Structure formats: structure tokens, C-alpha cells
Amino acid sequence: MKRKRLINISKAIGKYLFRVLTLLLATSVVAFVLASLSPIDPVQQYVMGAGAVSMEQREAISEYWGLNAPPTERYLNWLSAILRGDMGVSILYRQPVAYIIADRFINTFALMMTSWILSGIIGFTLGCIMGIWRGKWVDSIIKRVCLVLCSVPTFWLGLVFLLIFSVWLGWFPIGFSSPIGIADSDVSIWQRLYHLALPALTLSFISFANVAMHTRQKLVDVLESDYVLFARARGEDTWTIMKRHGFRNTLLPAITLQFASFAELFGGSVLAENVFSYPGLGSAVSAAGLNSDVPLLLGITLFSALFVFSGNFIANIIYGVVDPRIGEERPHGQAIGD
Amino acid sequence: MDKQLAIKASGQRFGFNRRVRTVIISIFLLGIIIGIFIAGIFIGDDAMAVDFTRKGIRPSWEYPFGTDWLGRNMLLRTVKGLSISIMVGTVASAVSAVLATIIGIAAAMGSKWMDSAIGWLIDLVMGVPHLLLLILIAFACGRGLTGLLTGIAVTHWTGLARLVRAEVLQIRSQQYITISRRLGKSTGWILLHHILPHVLPQFVVGLVLLFPHAILHESSLSFLGYGLPPEQPAIGIILAESMKYLTGGMWWLAFFPGITLVLIVILFDKLGENLKTLLDPYSAHE
Amino acid sequence: MCHDNLPLLEVDNLSVSFRMYDKAFEQRDLKVIQDLTITVNKGEILAVAGSSGSGKSLLAHAVLGLLPQNATVGGRIFYKGRPLDVENQRKLRGSEIALIPQSVTYLDPLMQVGKQARGADKSPKRLRRQREVFQRLNLTRQTEKLYPFQLSGGMARRVLFSTAIITDAELVIADEPTPGMHLDQALEALSILRELADKGKGIILITHDIDLALQFADKIAVFYAGTTVEELPVADFAKGPGALRHPYSKALWHALPQNDFMPIEGFQPYAGDLPEGCLFAPRCPLKTSECEAENPPMRKLRGGKVRCVHAS
Numbered sequence: 001m002k003r004k005r006l007i008n009i010s011k012a013i014g015k016y017l018f019r020v021l022t023l024l025l026a027t028s029v030v031a032f033v034l035a036s037l038s039p040i041d042p043v044q045q046y047v048m049g050a051g052a053v054s055m056e057q058r059e060a061i062s063e064y065w066g067l068n069a070p071p072t073e074r075y076l077n078w079l080s081a082i083l084r085g086d087m088g089v090s091i092l093y094r095q096p097v098a099y100i101i102a103d104r105f106i107n108t109f110a111l112m113m114t115s116w117i118l119s120g121i122i123g124f125t126l127g128c129i130m131g132i133w134r135g136k137w138v139d140s141i142i143k144r145v146c147l148v149l150c151s152v153p154t155f156w157l158g159l160v161f162l163l164i165f166s167v168w169l170g171w172f173p174i175g176f177s178s179p180i181g182i183a184d185s186d187v188s189i190w191q192r193l194y195h196l197a198l199p200a201l202t203l204s205f206i207s208f209a210n211v212a213m214h215t216r217q218k219l220v221d222v223l224e225s226d227y228v229l230f231a232r233a234r235g236e237d238t239w240t241i242m243k244r245h246g247f248r249n250t251l252l253p254a255i256t257l258q259f260a261s262f263a264e265l266f267g268g269s270v271l272a273e274n275v276f277s278y279p280g281l282g283s284a285v286s287a288a289g290l291n292s293d294v295p296l297l298l299g300i301t302l303f304s305a306l307f308v309f310s311g312n313f314i315a316n317i318i319y320g321v322v323d324p325r326i327g328e329e330r331p332h333g334q335a336i337g338d
Numbered sequence: 339m340d341k342q343l344a345i346k347a348s349g350q351r352f353g354f355n356r357r358v359r360t361v362i363i364s365i366f367l368l369g370i371i372i373g374i375f376i377a378g379i380f381i382g383d384d385a386m387a388v389d390f391t392r393k394g395i396r397p398s399w400e401y402p403f404g405t406d407w408l409g410r411n412m413l414l415r416t417v418k419g420l421s422i423s424i425m426v427g428t429v430a431s432a433v434s435a436v437l438a439t440i441i442g443i444a445a446a447m448g449s450k451w452m453d454s455a456i457g458w459l460i461d462l463v464m465g466v467p468h469l470l471l472l473i474l475i476a477f478a479c480g481r482g483l484t485g486l487l488t489g490i491a492v493t494h495w496t497g498l499a500r501l502v503r504a505e506v507l508q509i510r511s512q513q514y515i516t517i518s519r520r521l522g523k524s525t526g527w528i529l530l531h532h533i534l535p536h537v538l539p540q541f542v543v544g545l546v547l548l549f550p551h552a553i554l555h556e557s558s559l560s561f562l563g564y565g566l567p568p569e570q571p572a573i574g575i576i577l578a579e580s581m582k583y584l585t586g587g588m589w590w591l592a593f594f595p596g597i598t599l600v601l602i603v604i605l606f607d608k609l610g611e612n613l614k615t616l617l618d619p620y621s622a623h624e
Numbered sequence: 625m626c627h628d629n630l631p632l633l634e635v636d637n638l639s640v641s642f643r644m645y646d647k648a649f650e651q652r653d654l655k656v657i658q659d660l661t662i663t664v665n666k667g668e669i670l671a672v673a674g675s676s677g678s679g680k681s682l683l684a685h686a687v688l689g690l691l692p693q694n695a696t697v698g699g700r701i702f703y704k705g706r707p708l709d710v711e712n713q714r715k716l717r718g719s720e721i722a723l724i725p726q727s728v729t730y731l732d733p734l735m736q737v738g739k740q741a742r743g744a745d746k747s748p749k750r751l752r753r754q755r756e757v758f759q760r761l762n763l764t765r766q767t768e769k770l771y772p773f774q775l776s777g778g779m780a781r782r783v784l785f786s787t788a789i790i791t792d793a794e795l796v797i798a799d800e801p802t803p804g805m806h807l808d809q810a811l812e813a814l815s816i817l818r819e820l821a822d823k824g825k826g827i828i829l830i831t832h833d834i835d836l837a838l839q840f841a842d843k844i845a846v847f848y849a850g851t852t853v854e855e856l857p858v859a860d861f862a863k864g865p866g867a868l869r870h871p872y873s874k875a876l877w878h879a880l881p882q883n884d885f886m887p888i889e890g891f892q893p894y895a896g897d898l899p900e901g902c903l904f905a906p907r908c909p910l911k912t913s914e915c916e917a918e919n920p921p922m923r924k925l926r927g928g929k930v931r932c933v934h935a936s
């Protein structure tokens with residue numbers, strides 16, 4: 001039985017992986033087409049941006065973009081370069097795109113994970129509180145707060161936090177993840193955290209409402225289910241019911257939802273990073289777009305898509321492995337001692 | 339027996355009140371939105387008027403939202419900005435909702451192949467973070483209004499398309515459709531007479547509920563510098579500009595435009611919820 | 625065995641109604657149970673019998689205080705002579721009063737059934753008891769580790785059944801415990817209930833299967849359209865229609881396959897659309913204008929109780 005389940009699950013994973021591959025491929029096509037639709041010529045842009053460009057550099061870029069070649073060939077050229085790990089050179093930062101992404105992703109990852117965990121914990125807790133006291137004043141107050149938060153633009157919330165914590169209270173600096181003038185390696189972990197705090201707070205505030213509302217909905221379903229009714233019939237009090245049935249049946253959907261929310265998280269981090277001048281992928285990508293840095297723009301797009309798909313992938317796996325019902329057919333009663 | 343009748347009667351009164359109240363609230367909400375929109379049109383150049391004699395004034399009776407570093411009246415700029423947001427949001431979500439309906443119906447009515455292709459497309463659109471896709475599209479279209487509208491329209495149809503698909507699938511399986519088909523009615527006829535009328539409420543509610551997202555994305559994109567040109571006082575641009583002056587203590591530059599934007603978004607959300615209650619009373623009593 | 629003359633459970637004129645909303649925002653009260661009266665003594669199985677969809681399960685929920693918030697309860701319930709109020713219900717649920725629910729949806733889909741059967745009590749004694757009961761019900765040791773979706777219908781029933789036997793409850797309310805079981809399993813299950821009763825516990829067996837009820841119960845309460853129309857010793861049912869009091873009970877008797885197998889004409893009225901006066905009137909051959917004045921009260925008759933103007 002266990003074995004069969006394993007096979008079923010791996011089959012499902014294989015299928016999903018295939019889908020992810022096709023989706024990634026499609027993303028690369030779409031991104032490439034969109035980038036080439038733009039009236040901006042990458043070589044021209046590079047030449048314009050730099051003070052002095054040697055002939056060789058010029059050649060190298062021309063070759064990388066396969067200019068003068070038909071669009072399909074250019075795409076294939078570019079794709080094969082990407083697959084070889086060559087993502088081109090950023091016009092804006094004059095560094096290989098792969099290097100910039102690697103460097104900045106650490107920052108972005110720290111930011112996203114902090115707020116991801118924070119929003120998960122806050123959201124789940126609030127969702128449980130709302131669910132347990134559904135219809136009571138606590139529920140309606142938190143619900144209202146969540147609905148309002150859903151209507152708040154990320155960047156504005158960031159500005160408000162900036163006003164409160166940096167300008168008024170002076171607790172936090174106004175920008176840059178590391179103090180200017182200090183080499184990156186000299187920045188202590190405390191300083192990093194210090195600069196991370198406000199963007200992370202902004203991002204978590206923007207995203208916990210969603211988790212909270214979903215958890216509430218799910219918990220209400222659970223608490224109104226027959227099995228909870230039965231648990232009450234057996235004398236279990238609310239806390240025992242939460243321990244035995246509530247968390248068991250709501251935690252999994254909440255975690256899945258969190259993993260599936262990477263796309264919004266990434267979008268939010270673009271805004272938060274811009275408000276707080278946080279040197280992550282988000283501020284890089286908007287700068288790349290504004291300065292027509294095509295290689296960087298494409299690179300980050302592909303990378304973020306990979307990131308989002310991995311999130312969804314993990315969400316699917318968690319569901320498959322943890323939920324005993326997935327991947328298993330209902331056996332005939334006769335088979336097990338009936 | 340009397341008692342039962344009484345309960346019934348009061349029930350009816352209760353229902354009547356509630357329905358009328360919902361309608362009145364909806365009209366009221368719509369009125370505010372349209373009012374702001376029209377006010378924005380009439381403001382015109384006043385919002386841009388620079389006057390250095392009155393720069394950096396704190397919120398007061400004369401200038402409720404204060405003035406900025408160029409002495410521009412923030413109240414006028416904010417209303418103008420909201421008006422622009424409402425306009426962009428309306429157009430973008432209308433396009434998006436139409437797109438969603440067409441795609442949703444196609445997925446449900448077309449072949450199995452079509453359905454899975456559309457499912458894949460939805461995954462694709464959801465796979466790239468919206469804001470990135472918006473940046474890419476704005477980049478491709480060369481920024482400005484066209485890029486903004488295309489971007490929002492192209493990225494927001496997925497959720498509603500799924501809803502429409504589910505709805506159509508459900509209607510399609512119902513008996514009268516099968517009967518119509520047997521009576522030799524063409525797919526087009528069935529679509530027009532049976533499917534579209536049923537999808538209409540979903541469409542209207544979905545359209546209104548798309549607004550908040552559209553507006554939020556519009557302002558975000560403008561904030562990042564991809565949306566409307568900087569001389570337009572869109573809320574995103576006002577807020578982006580304000581960033582430089584926040585350290586100087588001009589908090590009102592960021593506070594009022596933002597909070598009014600939030601209010602508008604909530605208004606749209608409420609309007610959508612109200613419409614949903616009117617069109618589908620069952621959802622009202624969860 | 626137990627000569628306490630106080631009944632274990634007394635339900636007196638219980639009514640349950642729900643506040644409902646319908647399409648056009650109309651709010652109204654839907655009366656699902658009315659004037660329900662039953663008595664359960666120690667050592668006794670009372671079968672509450674009636675066709676499905678007549679609101680029998682709500683009786684169980686009302687006694688345990690598990691009705692949803694939009695329900696209004698009227699009438700009185702006494703447990704061992706004391707009124708069963710919210711406070712008492714909370715105290716007695718699971719310890720003195722146990723429920724055997726009616727379907728697998730009453731099991732948590734994500735919890736192994738052994739753990740569910742034991743309940744919140746984690747003592748080794750509980751574990752031993754659970755294994756004993758499982759064995760008694762022909763559930764293998766592996767069953768403990770299964771999840772509800774892996775159980776066959778009959779196994780799920782037996783797991784549900786085990787939950788009540790594991791406790792030392794004095795009153796067991798079994799809500800349709802047998803459908804889905806094989807006949808011999810059902811017989812085994814009911815004989816366990818019988819045994820419990822013989823040890824001095826009180827059992828309410830809610831069922832639509834009159835045959836099974838006849839074999840194991842001491843008394844039958846005939847349930848119709850949300851009310852009990854007759855409460856009678858089981859022997860009367862065996863004696864035939866002459867010993868029965870209410871026209872509906874007689875019709876039920878005739879409908880049994882081993883008797884005339886003659887279905888009752890007409891339909892049971894739905895809650896919300898009940899007739900005035902006697903609820904059985906529209907289908908009753910003995911109906912007179914008197915019957916339609918009000919729902920007749922329960923009255924004692926020949927060692928049983930009946931809710932009919934003309935019964936003799």
C-alpha cells in the first residue's frame with residue numbers, strides 16, 4: 001500500500017515537473033518577445049550608457065544578442081546562452097547578470113523569508129482567533145482590519161511606516177540595507193537586520209490578511225463539521241478540539257497557501273525594496289526596466305518565475321506527502337479484514 | 339396560527355428593508371465614485387498650478403490636504419489623481435472582465451484540448467509575479483497609458499475566467515441545454531440565450547471586484563515610474579514624488595493621497611460585495 | 625437491576641425550530657420537532673422509530689446541547705430527575721451521555737481512527753479498553769492506524785460504535801448505528817447495546833429499521849413529522865395492529881414486509897409545511913373535524929402513550 005502511494009505521488013510529481021518546464025519555457029518566450037517589442041536596441045543602449053566602449057565589447061554584445069539574425073534564431077541563441085549559464089552583462093551595473101542576481105537574491109531572500117514567516121504566523125494566529133470566536137466582536141474587528149489591509153497599496157504602507165518609524169521616531173534609517181561607505185563584508189548581522197526590519201514589516205502586513213482570512217474560512221468549516229460536532233458530543237472543550245482537530249485540518253491548507261503566494265510576495269518585495277532603497281532583486285528589476293537594461297530585466301524575470309514555480313511545486317508536494325488521502329485509492333473494505 | 343403569520347409578515351418586511359437598503363447603499367457608493375471622477379475632470383490645470391508663495395503649507399482649512407514644495411494644492415491634485423485612477427481602473431477592468439468572460443466560456447464550451455490549453459495559460463500568467471509582468475509589458479509598450487492599460491488588462495483576467503468557466507460548465511450540464519441541443523439549436527443560439535444571461539451577474543460582480551486590484555496595480559506601477567507620465571498627478575506619481583520630502587517632515591504629501599486611495603479601493607470593494615448580495619442572495623448569510 | 629424509580633432521561637414536549645433565510649431575504653422559523661415526549665429508564669432500550677428525514681437525529685443533538693446557533697429549543701429535558709441545562713449538558717457530554725453518530729463524516733478525516741476512538745483521554749487504560757472494544761467489534765489491530773477514508777462503510781460504523789462503548793456512559797444515544805453493516809455485524813452491534821442495557825444503562829436507539837428495533841428494544845417511540853405519536857412496549861408491536869394505539873403505528877405495522885407489505889398512502893409532510901392540528905390527519909382514515917383543531921396531547925393508554933383523539 002505504502003509503495004503504491006509512493007508511485008502515485010512520484011507520478012504526480014513527474015507530471016507537475018513537466019508542466020513547470022513547459023511553463024518556464026513559455027515564460028522565456030513571452031519575456032523575450034516583450035523585451036524585443038520594445039523600441040530600444042540593446043547594443044545602442046549599452047553604447048549610450050557607457051562612457052567608452054571598445055570594439056571588442058561591442059562585438060561581444062552584438063554576438064550575444066545575435067543582432068541581424070531572424071527573431072527565432074535570436075531567441076534560440078539567447079536561450080542556449082541562458083542554459084549555459086550565460087545571462088549576459090547588465091548595462092546598468094556593468095556586471096554579469098548572473099552575478100548580480102546571486103548577490104541581490106540573498107538580500108531579497110532574507111527579506112521575503114522574514115516576512116513570509118512573520119505573515120504566516122500572524123495570519124494563522126489571527127485566522128484561528130477569528131474562527132474560534134466567529135461572529136463575535138473580535139472576529140469582526142480583525143476581519144475589518146484584514147479587509148482594509150487588502151485595500152492598502154504596499155508602497156503606501158511602506159511610506160507610512162517610513163514616516164512613523166524613521167521620520168518621527170527615528171528608530172530606523174531611511175534607506176540602504178548596509179551603511180554607505182562600509183565594505184559589504186564588514187556589515188554586521190545586526191546592521192543587516194536593522195535595515196531589513198521596516199521592509200519586512202511592510203511586506204508581512206501586506207500579506208498576512210490573506211492567510212488570516214483563508215484560515216478563518218477553513219477553521220469555520222472545520223468547526224462546523226460533523227466531526228467537531230461529535231468531538232463536542234464527547235465532551236471535548238474548544239481548546240481540546242483545536243488541538244485535536246482544528247490545527248490538524250487548517251495548518252496544511254495555510255502552509256500550502258503560503259507556498260503558493262510567492263508570486264505576490266515577489267511583487268510586494270519590488271515595491272517595498274523601492275520604498276526603502278533596499279538592494280534586492282526588486283529594486284534592481286525596476287531600475288533595469290526604467291534604464292532599459294534588457295539582460296537584467298530578462299534575467300530577473302526568468303529567475304522570479306523559477307522561484308514562483310518552485311513555491312507552487314513545494315506547495316503541491318507538501319499536500320501530497322502530508323495529507324494521507326492523496327495518492328491513495330480507497331481500498332475495498334473486503335481487502336482489509338472486512 | 340396568528341403567530342406564524344406574524345412571523346412571515348415580519349420576515350417579508352425585514353427582507354424588503356434589507357434589499358432596499360443594499361440598493362440605496364450601492365447607489366450611494368456609485369454616486370461618490372462618479373462624483374470624484376467628474377470633479378477630477380473639471381479640476382484640469384488647477385492641480386498643476388505652481389505658486390511659490392504658498393509652498394509647503396500644512397493641512398489647514400484653506401488647504402485641507404496642504405500644499406507641496408511647489409505650492410500646488412494637494413487636495414486638487416489628490417482628487418485629480420483619484421479621478422485618473424478611477425478612469426484607468428474602469429477601462430482596464432472592463433477589458434479584463436470581457437477577456438475573462440470570453441476565455442472562461444471558451445474553456446468550458448470548447449474542446450478538452452482548448453480547456454487544458456487555457457488552464458496552462460492561466461498558470462503561465464499566474465506564474466510570473468504580476469508586477470514583473472506589468473513591468474515587462476509597460477517596457478514593451480514604451481511606458482505610458484497604453485502599456486499600463488494593456489498590462490493590467492492582460493494580467494487580471496485569470497480569476498474571473500476560472501469562475502466563469504465553472505459557472506458555464508454547471509449550466510451546460512443542465513437538462514434544458516441538452517434539450518435545446520436535441521431540438522437542433524446551434525451552439526451560438528444556446529450561448530446567446532442560455533449561457534450569457536446566466537454569466538452576466540458573474541460578469542458584473544467580477545468586473546466591479548476587479549477594480550480594486552486594477553487601481554492598486556495602476557498606482558504601484560505609476561509609483562515605480564512605469565505608469566503615467568510624471569506630469570500627470572496620478573496617485574502613484576504624487577506618492578513617488580513625495581518620498582524626497584518626507585524627511586523634511588512634509589508627511590501630508592504622502593498621507594492624504596494614500597489614505598484617499600485606500601478609501602476608494604474600499605468603496606469599490608463594498609460596491610462589489612453589495613452587488614453580489616443583490617444578485618446572489620444566498621451568499622449574504624454565511 | 626436498578627430499582628431507581630426516577631427515569632434516566634425524560635424529554636417533555638421538546639420542540640426545535642430553526643431560523644432560516646430564504647431567497648428573497650425572508651427570515652422565518654422552521655419548526656422541525658414539536659411536542660416530542662419520550663422517557664428512557666435504566667436498563668432499557670428505547671427505539672425511536674420513524675421514516676428517514678423526520679428529524680430524528682435532532683433529538684440526539686438537542687439532548688446533548690449540540691444544536692447550531694440558529695436553533696431554538698422549547699420544552700424540558702430531565703436527566704436523572706434534574707433539568708438538563710446548558711451547564712449540565714456540557715458536564716455530562718461524553719462522560720455520562722454518549723452519542724453514536726450516524727456517518728463516517730463524524731470522524732476527523734486526518735486522524736487515525738484508533739486515536740479517535742480513544743478520544744482526548746491518553747491513559748494506557750483507555751488504550752487497553754479501545755483494543756478490547758475493537759476486538760469485540762471484529763476490528764483488527766491494523767485498523768487503529770487507518771484513516772477514515774480507508775475504512776469500508778461497515779468498518780467505519782463499527783469504529784463509530786466503539787467510541788460510545790469505550791466510555792462508561794450511562795445513557796447512550798445511537799443515531800442510526802447499523803446501516804452499512806452486514807446483518808451479522810448489525811446483530812452483533814445491537815447485542816452489545818442490549819448487553820449495556822442489561823448492565824443498567826439506558827439506550828436510545830434512533831432507527832428507521834423497525835425490524836431490528838423489535839428484536840432488541842424494550843419500548844418503541846413511533847416518530848412522525850417531528851413528533852412522537854405513540855410510545856409502547858415492544859411486545860405490543862408483535863401482537864399486531866389490535867394492540868397498537870395510533871393509526872400511524874398500525875399503518876407502519878401493515879407496511880412491514882412480513883405482514884401485509886402494504887405501503888402507507890400519501891407523504892409525510894415537510895417541516896415548514898405542516899398541517900394544522902394532528903400531524904397525521906391528512907393521511908389518517910379515522911380523521912374527524914376534531915382532529916384538525918389542535919395537535920392532540922400525549923395521553924396514557926393501555927400501558928403506553930398515544931397522541932390521538934380517537935385511539936382506544
Ligand code: SF4
Nearest residue numbers: 902905908915932933
Ligand atoms: S387524532 Fe385524528 S387524525 Fe390524528 S391520528 Fe388520531 S384519528 Fe387520526
